Amino acid sequence: MICKIAMNGFLGRMGQSIFQESNNHQDAEITLGCDSDNKINSIENNFNLTLTSNITEFTELFDVVIDFSLPIPSIAAINKCVELRKAITIGTTGFDNDQLDIISKASKTIPILLAPNMSQGVNVTFKSLALISKVLKGYKILIKEIHHINKVDSPSGTAIKMAQVICDSQNTPLGDIKSSKCPIKFESLRQDTEIGTHEVIFTDKNDEIRLIHIANDRSIFAKGAIQTAKWIKDQSPGLYSYNDFMEDAL
Numbered sequence: 212m213i214c215k216i217a218m219n220g221f222l223g224r225m226g227q228s229i230f231q232e233s234n235n236h237q238d239a240e241i242t243l244g245c246d247s248d249n250k251i252n253s254i255e256n257n258f259n260l261t262l263t264s265n266i267t268e269f270t271e272l273f274d275v276v277i278d279f280s281l282p283i284p285s286i287a288a289i290n291k292c293v294e295l296r297k298a299i300t301i302g303t304t305g306f307d308n309d310q311l312d313i314i315s316k317a318s319k320t321i322p323i324l325l326a327p328n329m330s331q332g333v334n335v336t337f338k339s340l341a342l343i344s345k346v347l348k349g350y351k352i353l354i355k356e357i358h359h360i361n362k363v364d365s366p367s368g369t370a371i372k373m374a375q376v377i378c379d380s381q382n383t384p385l386g387d388i389k390s391s392k393c394p395i396k397f398e399s400l401r402q403d404t405e406i407g408t409h410e411v412i413f414t415d416k417n418d419e420i421r422l423i424h425i426a427n428d429r430s431i432f433a434k435g436a437i438q439t440a441k442w443i444k445d446q447s448p449g450l451y452s453y454n455d456f457m458e459d460a461l
Protein backbone atom coordinates (compact mmCIF):
# COMPACT_ATOMS: atom_id res chain seq x y z
CA MET A 212 0.00 0.00 0.00
CA ILE A 213 1.28 3.48 -0.86
CA CYS A 214 2.04 5.71 2.13
CA LYS A 215 0.40 9.10 1.51
CA ILE A 216 2.42 11.95 2.95
CA ALA A 217 1.59 15.59 3.77
CA MET A 218 4.76 17.70 3.60
CA ASN A 219 4.81 20.67 6.01
CA GLY A 220 7.35 23.25 4.79
CA PHE A 221 6.80 21.95 1.23
CA LEU A 222 8.23 25.03 -0.53
CA GLY A 223 11.42 25.14 1.55
CA ARG A 224 14.85 23.67 0.76
CA MET A 225 14.12 20.38 2.54
CA GLY A 226 10.46 20.22 1.46
CA GLN A 227 11.55 20.36 -2.19
CA SER A 228 14.37 17.89 -1.66
CA ILE A 229 11.92 15.43 -0.03
CA PHE A 230 9.48 15.93 -2.92
CA GLN A 231 12.29 15.01 -5.36
CA GLU A 232 13.39 12.06 -3.24
CA SER A 233 9.82 10.69 -3.14
CA ASN A 234 10.27 9.76 -6.82
CA ASN A 235 12.72 7.07 -5.67
CA HIS A 236 10.15 5.41 -3.36
CA GLN A 237 7.45 3.36 -5.06
CA ASP A 238 5.60 2.84 -1.76
CA ALA A 239 5.43 6.54 -0.77
CA GLU A 240 3.95 9.66 -2.33
CA ILE A 241 3.76 13.31 -1.31
CA THR A 242 0.04 13.92 -1.78
CA LEU A 243 -0.30 17.25 0.04
CA GLY A 244 2.09 20.21 0.17
CA CYS A 245 1.67 22.59 3.07
CA ASP A 246 3.39 25.96 3.54
CA SER A 247 2.65 29.44 4.89
CA ASP A 248 -0.40 31.37 3.60
CA ASN A 249 1.90 33.89 1.91
CA LYS A 250 3.91 31.33 -0.03
CA ILE A 251 0.91 29.17 -0.98
CA ASN A 252 -0.99 32.18 -2.30
CA SER A 253 1.92 33.53 -4.31
CA ILE A 254 3.07 30.37 -6.08
CA GLU A 255 1.81 28.73 -9.24
CA ASN A 256 0.99 25.09 -8.53
CA ASN A 257 2.95 23.02 -11.08
CA PHE A 258 3.53 20.17 -8.65
CA ASN A 259 0.66 17.85 -9.56
CA LEU A 260 -0.53 17.69 -5.95
CA THR A 261 -2.77 19.71 -3.64
CA LEU A 262 -1.22 22.74 -1.94
CA THR A 263 -2.62 24.20 1.28
CA SER A 264 -1.73 26.24 4.34
CA ASN A 265 -4.01 24.06 6.48
CA ILE A 266 -3.65 20.27 6.42
CA THR A 267 -6.90 19.76 8.39
CA GLU A 268 -8.86 20.72 5.25
CA PHE A 269 -7.52 17.67 3.40
CA THR A 270 -7.37 14.89 6.02
CA GLU A 271 -8.38 12.19 3.54
CA LEU A 272 -5.31 12.97 1.38
CA PHE A 273 -2.63 11.75 3.78
CA ASP A 274 -1.68 9.07 6.32
CA VAL A 275 1.32 10.76 7.91
CA VAL A 276 3.02 14.19 8.07
CA ILE A 277 6.67 15.07 7.43
CA ASP A 278 7.63 18.42 8.97
CA PHE A 279 10.70 20.47 8.00
CA SER A 280 9.62 24.04 8.69
CA LEU A 281 10.20 26.27 11.73
CA PRO A 282 9.45 25.58 15.41
CA ILE A 283 6.14 27.53 15.56
CA PRO A 284 4.54 26.06 12.40
CA SER A 285 5.93 22.68 13.42
CA ILE A 286 4.12 22.83 16.79
CA ALA A 287 0.95 23.92 14.96
CA ALA A 288 1.27 20.86 12.68
CA ILE A 289 1.80 18.58 15.69
CA ASN A 290 -1.36 19.93 17.34
CA LYS A 291 -3.29 19.26 14.13
CA CYS A 292 -1.89 15.71 14.00
CA VAL A 293 -3.08 15.15 17.59
CA GLU A 294 -6.55 16.38 16.59
CA LEU A 295 -6.54 14.05 13.55
CA ARG A 296 -4.76 11.14 15.32
CA LYS A 297 -2.09 10.99 12.59
CA ALA A 298 1.61 10.27 13.01
CA ILE A 299 4.34 12.84 12.28
CA THR A 300 8.08 12.73 11.62
CA ILE A 301 9.82 16.00 12.52
CA GLY A 302 13.13 17.20 11.09
CA THR A 303 12.73 20.82 12.20
CA THR A 304 15.35 22.03 14.67
CA GLY A 305 15.63 24.91 17.15
CA PHE A 306 12.80 23.99 19.56
CA ASP A 307 12.97 25.58 23.04
CA ASN A 308 12.23 23.58 26.21
CA ASP A 309 8.54 24.61 26.31
CA GLN A 310 8.08 23.45 22.72
CA LEU A 311 9.89 20.17 23.49
CA ASP A 312 7.41 19.67 26.39
CA ILE A 313 4.49 20.14 23.99
CA ILE A 314 6.02 17.53 21.65
CA SER A 315 6.51 15.12 24.53
CA LYS A 316 2.88 15.54 25.70
CA ALA A 317 1.56 15.14 22.14
CA SER A 318 3.47 11.85 21.84
CA LYS A 319 1.18 10.35 24.49
CA THR A 320 -1.60 10.52 21.88
CA ILE A 321 0.18 10.01 18.53
CA PRO A 322 3.46 8.47 17.28
CA ILE A 323 6.11 11.19 16.81
CA LEU A 324 9.63 10.76 15.45
CA LEU A 325 11.89 13.72 16.27
CA ALA A 326 15.33 13.78 14.66
CA PRO A 327 17.59 16.82 14.34
CA ASN A 328 19.41 14.86 11.67
CA MET A 329 17.74 12.29 9.40
CA SER A 330 20.87 11.01 7.65
CA GLN A 331 22.12 7.51 8.31
CA GLY A 332 25.74 8.75 8.15
CA VAL A 333 25.29 11.26 10.97
CA ASN A 334 23.31 8.81 13.08
CA VAL A 335 26.10 6.25 12.78
CA THR A 336 28.51 9.05 13.73
CA PHE A 337 26.42 9.56 16.91
CA LYS A 338 27.03 5.89 17.78
CA SER A 339 30.78 6.21 17.15
CA LEU A 340 30.86 9.37 19.27
CA ALA A 341 29.24 7.55 22.20
CA LEU A 342 31.89 4.84 21.98
CA ILE A 343 34.84 7.24 21.70
CA SER A 344 33.58 9.57 24.44
CA LYS A 345 33.27 6.76 26.94
CA VAL A 346 37.04 6.18 26.68
CA LEU A 347 38.31 9.73 26.14
CA LYS A 348 37.37 11.21 29.51
CA GLY A 349 39.24 14.39 30.42
CA TYR A 350 39.78 15.50 26.81
CA LYS A 351 38.67 19.00 25.84
CA ILE A 352 35.80 18.79 23.38
CA LEU A 353 34.94 21.26 20.62
CA ILE A 354 32.08 20.86 18.15
CA LYS A 355 32.42 22.94 14.99
CA GLU A 356 29.54 23.23 12.55
CA ILE A 357 29.14 25.04 9.24
CA HIS A 358 25.80 25.74 7.50
CA HIS A 359 24.36 28.03 4.81
CA ILE A 360 23.72 31.68 5.67
CA ASN A 361 19.92 31.23 5.88
CA LYS A 362 20.01 28.71 8.71
CA VAL A 363 17.98 30.14 11.60
CA ASP A 364 19.20 28.22 14.68
CA SER A 365 22.73 28.11 16.08
CA PRO A 366 24.40 25.88 17.14
CA SER A 367 22.66 23.40 14.85
CA GLY A 368 20.31 20.74 16.22
CA THR A 369 22.84 18.12 15.11
CA ALA A 370 25.67 19.82 17.07
CA ILE A 371 23.48 19.91 20.20
CA LYS A 372 22.53 16.25 19.74
CA MET A 373 26.24 15.35 19.34
CA ALA A 374 26.97 17.15 22.62
CA GLN A 375 24.11 15.33 24.34
CA VAL A 376 25.38 11.95 23.08
CA ILE A 377 28.89 12.72 24.39
CA CYS A 378 27.62 13.87 27.82
CA ASP A 379 25.27 10.88 28.17
CA SER A 380 28.13 8.49 27.50
CA GLN A 381 30.39 10.35 29.98
CA ASN A 382 27.62 10.56 32.60
CA THR A 383 27.98 14.36 32.74
CA PRO A 384 25.12 16.84 32.48
CA LEU A 385 25.34 19.00 29.35
CA GLY A 386 23.59 21.87 31.14
CA ASP A 387 23.24 25.28 29.52
CA ILE A 388 25.19 25.23 26.24
CA LYS A 389 25.59 29.03 26.36
CA SER A 390 27.27 28.89 29.81
CA SER A 391 31.05 29.01 30.23
CA LYS A 392 30.62 25.97 32.52
CA CYS A 393 29.31 23.81 29.68
CA PRO A 394 31.69 20.84 29.29
CA ILE A 395 31.57 21.19 25.49
CA LYS A 396 32.45 24.23 23.40
CA PHE A 397 30.68 25.09 20.15
CA GLU A 398 31.74 27.04 17.06
CA SER A 399 29.10 27.88 14.43
CA LEU A 400 29.97 29.30 11.04
CA ARG A 401 27.39 30.44 8.45
CA GLN A 402 28.72 30.56 4.89
CA ASP A 403 27.39 30.47 1.31
CA THR A 404 25.15 27.52 0.50
CA GLU A 405 26.95 24.99 2.72
CA ILE A 406 24.55 22.09 3.43
CA GLY A 407 26.06 20.99 6.74
CA THR A 408 29.47 20.05 8.13
CA HIS A 409 29.98 18.81 11.70
CA GLU A 410 33.35 18.17 13.28
CA VAL A 411 33.98 16.97 16.81
CA ILE A 412 37.51 17.54 18.12
CA PHE A 413 38.80 15.79 21.25
CA THR A 414 42.05 17.39 22.43
CA ASP A 415 44.49 16.30 25.13
CA LYS A 416 48.08 17.36 25.82
CA ASN A 417 49.62 14.76 23.55
CA ASP A 418 47.04 13.95 20.94
CA GLU A 419 43.89 15.00 19.12
CA ILE A 420 41.01 12.94 17.67
CA ARG A 421 38.73 14.42 15.02
CA LEU A 422 35.45 13.03 13.74
CA ILE A 423 33.89 14.81 10.77
CA HIS A 424 30.68 14.44 8.75
CA ILE A 425 30.19 16.45 5.57
CA ALA A 426 26.76 16.57 3.93
CA ASN A 427 27.17 17.04 0.16
CA ASP A 428 23.52 16.72 -0.81
CA ARG A 429 20.18 17.22 1.01
CA SER A 430 18.95 13.88 -0.36
CA ILE A 431 20.68 12.17 2.59
CA PHE A 432 18.16 13.86 4.94
CA ALA A 433 15.27 13.54 2.50
CA LYS A 434 15.75 9.76 2.24
CA GLY A 435 15.62 9.46 6.05
CA ALA A 436 12.52 11.66 6.19
CA ILE A 437 10.60 9.38 3.82
CA GLN A 438 11.86 6.18 5.42
CA THR A 439 10.94 7.38 8.93
CA ALA A 440 7.51 8.61 7.73
CA LYS A 441 6.69 5.13 6.42
CA TRP A 442 7.91 3.61 9.69
CA ILE A 443 6.34 6.02 12.22
CA LYS A 444 2.88 5.65 10.65
CA ASP A 445 2.71 2.07 11.98
CA GLN A 446 4.07 2.68 15.50
CA SER A 447 2.13 3.06 18.76
CA PRO A 448 1.89 6.54 20.30
CA GLY A 449 5.24 7.59 21.75
CA LEU A 450 8.31 9.77 21.14
CA TYR A 451 10.85 8.06 18.86
CA SER A 452 14.34 8.98 17.65
CA TYR A 453 16.06 8.16 14.37
CA ASN A 454 18.01 5.57 16.35
CA ASP A 455 14.76 3.78 17.30
CA PHE A 456 13.91 3.60 13.59
CA MET A 457 17.46 2.55 12.64
CA GLU A 458 17.56 -0.28 15.19
CA ASP A 459 14.12 -1.56 14.22
CA ALA A 460 14.04 -1.09 10.47
CA LEU A 461 17.54 -0.80 8.92
Ligand SMILES: NC(=O)c1ccc[n+]([C@@H]2O[C@H](COP(=O)([O-])OP(=O)(O)OC[C@H]3O[C@@H](n4cnc5c(N)ncnc54)[C@H](O)[C@@H]3O)[C@@H](O)[C@H]2O)c1
Pocket residue numbers: 219220221222223224225226245246247248250279280281284301302303304305326327328329330368432
Ligand atom coordinates in the same frame (compact mmCIF):
# COMPACT_ATOMS: atom_id res chain seq x y z
N1 LIG B 1 16.57 16.78 10.57
C1 LIG B 1 17.34 16.96 9.50
O1 LIG B 1 17.97 16.02 8.98
C2 LIG B 1 17.45 18.34 8.90
C3 LIG B 1 18.18 18.56 7.74
C4 LIG B 1 18.15 19.83 7.17
C5 LIG B 1 17.42 20.85 7.77
N2 LIG B 1 16.74 20.59 8.93
C6 LIG B 1 15.88 21.58 9.58
O2 LIG B 1 14.65 21.61 8.85
C7 LIG B 1 14.08 22.92 8.96
C8 LIG B 1 13.80 23.46 7.56
O3 LIG B 1 15.02 23.63 6.88
P1 LIG B 1 15.04 24.25 5.38
O4 LIG B 1 16.47 24.43 5.05
O5 LIG B 1 14.17 23.45 4.47
O6 LIG B 1 14.37 25.69 5.66
P2 LIG B 1 13.60 26.61 4.63
O7 LIG B 1 13.54 27.95 5.27
O8 LIG B 1 14.14 26.47 3.27
O9 LIG B 1 12.11 25.97 4.63
C9 LIG B 1 11.18 26.12 5.67
C10 LIG B 1 9.80 26.18 5.03
O10 LIG B 1 8.83 26.26 6.09
C11 LIG B 1 7.83 27.14 5.61
N3 LIG B 1 6.90 27.66 6.59
C12 LIG B 1 6.96 28.84 7.27
N4 LIG B 1 5.82 29.02 7.97
C13 LIG B 1 5.04 27.93 7.74
C14 LIG B 1 3.73 27.55 8.15
N5 LIG B 1 2.99 28.33 8.97
N6 LIG B 1 3.24 26.37 7.72
C15 LIG B 1 3.95 25.57 6.90
N7 LIG B 1 5.19 25.90 6.45
C16 LIG B 1 5.72 27.06 6.86
C17 LIG B 1 8.64 28.27 4.95
O11 LIG B 1 7.81 29.10 4.13
C18 LIG B 1 9.64 27.45 4.15
O12 LIG B 1 9.14 27.12 2.88
C19 LIG B 1 15.08 23.75 9.78
O13 LIG B 1 14.69 23.72 11.13
C20 LIG B 1 16.39 22.99 9.60
O14 LIG B 1 17.29 23.19 10.65
C21 LIG B 1 16.75 19.36 9.50
